[in-house]
Amino acid sequence: TFRCTEITAAVTRAQGAPFTLEKGRIRAPEGTEVLVRIVATGLCHTDLIVRDQYYPVPLPAVLGHEGAGIIEAVGPNVATLQTGDHVVLTFGSCGHCDLCAQGHVCYCQNFFGLNFGGADKDGKTAIEDMDGKPLHDHFFAQSSFATYAIATESNTVKVPKDAPLEMLGPLGCGIQTGAGAVMNSLKVGPGTAFASFGAGAVGLSSVMAAKAVGATTIIAVDVVASRLELAQELGATHVVNSREQDMVEAVRNITGGGVDFALETTGRAEVLAQAIECLGSLGTIGVIGAPKLGTKAEFDINNLLLLGRSIRGIVEGDSVPQIFIPQLIELNRQGRFPFDKLIKFYPFDKINEAVKDSESGVTLKAVLKIG
Ligand code: NAD
Ligand code: ZN
Known part of the structure; x- marks a missing residue:
């Protein structure tokens, strides 16, 4: 049975274009995927260079790759995560190549395709717009400029429930x-x-x-x-x-x-x-x-x-996110890594203002409050 969830996503329709907030649909998680209700997502300079097509991610696409949220549903083969877990989403890696086997997940031989391919490893997208037209997604194996995102167990990092979830997304990319x-x-x-x-x-x-x-x-x-x-x-x-x-x-x-x-x-x-x-x-x-x-x-x-x-x-940063992100959260809790001082929050519908302030240098790390 085809189940899907209605979403609101910030869509990049053309090179250099402003983000447009649109309604759409996302399918249910399969295999080792999770569906995450996004609470907040950081804006990273990499979102902007992809908007500008320095890297040729196919458009129209849903970008966003510093998502933090709560697991809404898990696919049938997910072993280590549960509905209700607080999570930070990070980059995708295949888990099967030589580099992944050596623990060098940042240099996964499938890194470019999994993070910048605009679809899953089989070339399929999980999001469509209200006209039923597919939107490119799986950006950094998440596309988290949206109220819901599909990620995979391997790029979903469980974080403590007493940590400030809305601030944690940037740990998934820029800060780590x-x-x-x-x-x-x-x-x-x-x-x-x-x-x-x-x-x-x-x-x-x-x-x-x-x-x-x-x-x-x-x-x-x-x-x-x-x-x-x-x-x-x-x-x-x-x-x-x-x-x-x-x-x-x-x-x-x-x-x-x-x-x-x-x-x-x-x-x-x-x-x-x-x-x-x-x-x-x-x-x-x-x-x-x-x-x-x-x-x-x-x-x-x-x-x-x-x-x-x-x-x-x-x-x-040569990170193994499941190990490194919790370490950074603990350093922050002890006052030894005050990354919260970089963050300025924006409502989701002010995404273009967040972009403008980041490009002018006024804002260091914009975080969009999504849900
Ligand atoms: P940012 O825009 O916040 O930071 C770039 C800084 O460089 C700005 O403060 C800017 O004022 C400064 N700058 C520009 N021109 C300069 C010059 N001539 N001399 C000195 N400083 C100058 O971006 P960010 O989010 O910190 O990301 C930094 C870069 O890292 C981007 O290119 C981003 O795409 C990339 N990135 C790479 C990885 C990776 O895994 N390698 C991960 C995340 C981001
Ligand atoms: Zn990034």
């Missing part, structure tokens, strides 16, 4: 990416020097994490003064406004020889090139910011080679 890049990928240690290029939601999450692990020089670089002020509140020991100062010179002056660890979170080729020059000998930079597919950066190879510097890409 910045924090995980520091804690899991780079393994920034006590007494080291760290720099984040970009002090947006991802960059500031990395600043908080660097403080939590005991880095003693923490530099935030951005072009928005208010973001740099917040960075200092969250643990940056130094800030650099790269519109006013040469960032390479500034970071060298602060550190002497350059930083041990850095993250590129602006998605700009010229910032990456300069950030490499901010590394000390044997320093490592993680690349997180996502430009258009095909974007190239230029740097002096010998500056990499002779100083033993490393550069690596990072997806989702």
Whole structure:
């Protein structure tokens, strides 16, 4: 029997278009899927680059990939989750490839298709509009700019019922990416020097994490003064406004020889090139910011080679979400990872205002209150 639930979703109908709130229908969960009543969803810069088609997700589509909510129904093969559980939705991974088997779920060999394919692994969608026309979905295996979303057991993280659910969605992407890049990928240690290029939601999450692990020089670089002020509140020991100062010179002056660890979170080729020059000998930079597919950066190879510097890409902070997200919730409860300071809430129907405020830099992490 075909059962479905009426939903309201924010639909992206064309490249660069504003989100439109529309009614539609979502089918019941099958197999290892869960149906989640979305309470709140974070807005991540990745939603906007997909709206702008830097990554070719087919449109029209329902985006949104930082969902938090309550399980409404479970498919027949779900083993570890129940109706009523509070959950955070995160990125999809297949669970069967070599990388998943090794625990490297962020580098799942099916990552692109599962998260950006606009449908499930068989090419089928779960949402249709009121005319019965399918809407592309399964964005990050969730499409959570909607009152209900279908996710899979493997990308659904159960969280404690006494944690503030409406704030937790961004842990599923932006916040776990910045924090995980520091804690899991780079393994920034006590007494080291760290720099984040970009002090947006991802960059500031990395600043908080660097403080939590005991880095003693923490530099935030951005072009928005208010973001740099917040960075200092969250643990940056130094800030650099790269519109006013040469960032390479500034970071060298602060550190002497350059930083041990850095993250590129602006998605700009010229910032990456300069950030490499901010590394000390044997320093490592993680690349997180996502430009258009095909974007190239230029740097002096010998500056990499002779100083033993490393550069690596990072997806989702090398997180194993079922382990890492509860750890971040506990660090937050203890006051050691105050990501709540990044969040500003918007009603669901003000999604385009949330986008505008995020793009202008007024809002760090917009969270849409949905249900
Ligand atoms: P954001 O827009 O909040 O942050 C980007 C910051 O870069 C802004 O504060 C902006 O002012 C700053 N910036 C722009 N130009 C600059 C310049 N020339 N010099 C210094 N700073 C500059 O975005 P976010 O949500 O923090 O996401 C950051 C990036 O990470 C995006 O590209 C997003 O798509 C990507 N992302 C990647 C992953 C991953 O797994 N690799 C996960 C989440 C987000
Ligand atoms: Zn994201």
